[in-house]
Amino acid sequence: MRVPGASPTRRRRMHEVAGGLLMCAIVAALPTVAGAVPPPPPNPSDGDIAAAGDRVDNSVAEVGGLINEVATAEQQLRQLDADVAIKREAVNKALVDLQTAREAADAAADAVAATQRDLADAGANVDRARADFDRFAVEAYTSPATGSMTTYLSGATPDVALSRSQLLSVISSSQRSALESLHRAQIDRANKDSAAREAKQAADAAAAEADARRADAESAVSAARAAQDAQATRRAGLVTQRDTAQHRLDFARQQVAGLQGQRDAYLAWDRERRAEEAAAQAAAAAAAARAAADGDALGRAAQLGAGRRPHTQLDNSPTPHSSMNPPGRPVGDRGELIETVIDRAMSQLGVIYSWGGGDENGPTKGIHDGGVADSFGDFDKVGFDCSGLMLYAFAGVGISLPHYSGYQYHMGARVPVAERERGDMLFWGPGGSQHVALYLGGGRMIEAPESGEVVRVSAVREGGIMPYAVRLIP
Incomplete structure (x- = not known):
């Protein structure tokens, strides 16, 4: 124009x-030339990314150590659980043994009471037999004219008297034999009573020992439970530490991923910026050339x-x-x-x-x-x-x-x-x-x-x- x-x-x-x-x-x-790209996103440095990676590595090591500690604690806790179970059954055994010993002691007491009664009866029988024998002997020699057995055995003639005297001797021998038999029975019952008493003492001692074993077993259960509770508390603490460390690890990984994502976003932005700038420079150069011409x-x-x-x-x-x-x-x-x-x-x-x-x-x-x-x-x-x-x-x-x-x-x-x-x-x-x-x-x-x-x-x-x-x- x-x-x-x-x-x-x-x-x-x-x-x-x-x-x-x-x-x-x-x-x-x-x-x-300025392109139409948006403002640059954050561009974390290599040091930032490396530091975040180090935090991940440290957290991985910490979490790994805590995982091992938790596993050890769990294994120990399982062992303690088994120990408590064994000790609980030991209490049951002690209770059964105590019951058996108490039953044996009760039976021994009953046996002692029975032998005491038998011994008393035997003594009474011996006393009655001895009294009868003594009375017979006294009557035979001190009252021959009475209507007693001695009078019956006496005779008018010597032969009759001798026969009667022999019969009296037989009767006396029989009474003495019966008395000796009763006395032997008394001695036997006394021996049985002594054995019953010894058995009762042994049964009482066994019951006392069983009761002591029960108390020991219950104390062992209490101790095992305390150890179990302490281990459970320790395990819970380790689990908390592990979970906390895992959270830190997850956060550190997120940081690394975030920083790497920021770096990737920045690099993508930078590529876009360079492309935009190159395109804008080309467009500007072309526009400038056309405008100049x-x-x-x-x-x-x-x-x-x-x-x-x-x-x-x-x-x-x-x-x-x-x-x-x-x-x-x-x-x-x-x-x-x-x-x-x-x-x-x-x-x-x-x-x-x-x-x-x-x-x-x-x-x-x-x-x-x-x-x-x-x-x-x-x-x-x-x-x-x-x-x-x-x-x-x-x-x-x-x-x-x-x-x-x-x-x-x-x-x-x-x-x-x-x-x-x-x-x-x-x-x-x-x-x-x-x-x-x-x-x-x-x-x-x-x-x-x-x-x-x-x-x-x-x-x-x-x-x-x-x-x-x-x-x-x-």
């Missing part, structure tokens, strides 16, 4: 100036900027004189015009943000804001702010924009932001006064974000976005 009202020499000079500015922007942009766009931008008071000029200096007439809106293929705008914006990728910076021909020094921008030295940096980047991009198709996003929001046709298309402007803040960016499609936009940043491609931020996009190329 020819620039009306300008001599060929002036047109050539404007193109050279604009082209020089554009190439400077290209050179500045390419090394520092687009003489018509350079001419239109130079024409719009000629004779206009610079945005950074805050004094009352006269406006530069220009003989050029403002161009009308260019006519051409809509898609080509949109790509021209996007090429010009993309050609500035990586250019530093400068508040108040940027005009139709490229980046400029910023201005003082007395605050944040000044703290970043924007007044002394050559770059763009958000509305300056839009001004530069659309100047290439002959669209003149004011250097203020709030005014830019009221230019062109408004479309619902959900229906935005490539080449539309997006706005944030009341009346578009906070920020403006150029929509690239696919949920991405190019913007000059804020002090300390550079022109970059970003994902569209839906939070706070104005409900309408502005379409300047219908």
